[in-house]
Amino acid sequence: MTKSLKNLWDRFLFLDRGILPTTRLILVFLLLSIGFLVLSSFGFSWGLIIALNLFVLFGSLVDLFFSPRKKDLSANRKVSSEMERGLPTLIEVEISNNSIYGLSYRFVDGIPDSFTNSFPIKGRISGGTTSRITYQIEAMERGDYQIKRLFFRYKSVLGLWEKQLTFTIEDHVKVIPDLSETRQYLENAQKFLLYQGVKIRKQQTGTGEFSKIRSYVVGDDPRTINWRQTAKLHEVMTNEYEPEHGKYITILLDCGRMMGAELEKGNRLERAIESALTVATAALQNGDYVSMLAFSTNVKVFVPAGKGITHLQTILKAIYNVKVDAVESNYGAVLSYLETVQKKRSLLLMFSDVQTFVREESALVYLRKLRKRHYFLMVGVEDETLNQRINEKPTTIQKAMLKSMAQQQMLVKKREKQKWENQGLMMIEAKEDKLAVTAVSYYIDIMNRNLL
Incomplete structure (x- = not known):
């Protein structure tokens, strides 16, 4: 297509500048043409017909004078x-x-x-x-x-x-990213605590940070009774403790090929980013330090640990534009890098594909070293297709074969997960719409149990 023809075509496609005939004008000429053809059968000359067409055409241009410049x-x-x-x-x-x-x-x-x-x-x-x-x-x-x-x-x-x-x-x-779940946590954090029965658990006696003095209720540990306040108020009072704040949380975002798998709303990386931001909000609100690391074959983004809810904007600005890379993730390289930048004991919360990760033997070597200093938890999205194949009734031979292969893959994944969990490396999977809730629930449970 020549340049002049391309420019003309662009004008018809809502581009550039120009003046175009409307459907109304085309219909007018179509009706006139039919009428002139009928008149031509009665002896009207073609010269007169052409003259009338030109008269109508130039007459229509008067319409342009009644439109804004x-x-x-x-x-x-x-x-x-x-x-x-x-x-x-x-x-x-x-x-x-x-x-x-x-x-x-x-x-x-x-x-x-x-x-x-x-x-x-x-x-x-x-x-x-x-x-x-x-x-x-x-x-x-x-x-x-x-x-x-x-x-x-x-x-x-x-x-x-x-x-x-x-x-x-x-x-x-x-x-x-969509921050709807982050706002839901800020509005009602209790929803995130009650998922799958996760509740605030009592601390070991006298451990954690002192929170307040309150009235003694049935079920409280008698060793936490504050005898001085009890004597002053003539009422049994007890000390209340909460998990220590100021812990370090390191969130790892896998941006490798498998995180590009499409879900009902976006892909795995989209859901992982939204869930990671919700966990970061929960940790920052609780007074913990949060750092963020996104990776594929190498480190794409690293946000050093920060404290306070304002640090969430720093994290958001750093990761809002990370994309899925069409390569396999290099877990060994990123864990080696993490060992050099995160010296303090922290919770390593990784969002990745569990089925891919458990087959990486090289990552296990690095995680054994990191496990001595850090607490590791991986969160992934359940494979709905695999679950559907497993739950499908084998009504035909083909469906029976697909069901048996899906069951075999599930057994292999469970066996590999068990091997990692025996090393103290926890892995969980959640449904797409429960990923953020699950991640926050496990984070709070780890904090309540003083595992850091």
Whole structure:
């Protein structure tokens, strides 16, 4: 396609500038053509018919004088600089018509293809007014995006011709992970404690940080009674302790090939990032230090340990744009790196694919060393396809073979997991929608049991 033809084609695709005939004008010419063909059978000359067509064509151009000039129109876009993946976001477009003529419009905003939209958007603007149009989009992929142009078409009252112009409006949008589960934890942390019966457990007598003095209730350890306050108030009072704060939590995010497996909402990496941010929120709110490390064949991102809920923004800015790499993860290299940067005892919480990890014999060598100083826990997403195959009724020979192969894979995975757990390296799997809840529950359980 030559450059001139390409430019003409772009104009028809809501690009660049130009003037286009509308469907109404084409229908008018179609009806006239049929009428002229009928008249030609009665002896009308072709010269007269061509002259009449040209007269109608040039007469239709008068319609352009009753539509606003391009310099009379201006546009502005209002969009949030930050939006969450998968959540609806409103964008407002403000169009000003400074002419005396009204117009009917339709426009397409320069939103990237990874956003859902409902273009073209249609409407009408009266002369000398400003119209504010609001539409909704959803970002399906994390990352940085530029919205540079807005493609606009409008026509006058007769609607025979349509003018086309492009507004240059540059906006930068950052798409971050979905923080819905993080907000749910901040609003109601108790939901995350009660999953699978995980509850606050009592500490060893006198261990942990002193929290407060309260009235003695049935079931309290008599050794925690505060005899001085009991004598003052003439009521049995007891000391209450809570897990020590200031522990170190290191969250590891696997960005290797297997984390790109698609789930119902996003892929494994998306769910892992959202769950990791929820765990980080819980730890930071409890006064612990949190560091974050994302890796595949090598370390992609490392955020040193920090304390306080404001540290969550530091973590979010560092990992919001990490992507899945089409390579196998090098667990040995990242664990070796972790040994050099994390000297203090911490909880190593890794989000990865359990079935892939248990087959990495080289990682076991490094983890045996790290286990002496750190507590290791891996969290992964259950393979729903494998579970469906196992639970499927073997009504045919093919289904029976698939079921037996799925059961064999499950047995192999359980056997390998048991080998790792015998070394003190815990591994758990959860459903896609329960990944964050499970990870937070186990984190709080580890803190309550003073395993660090």
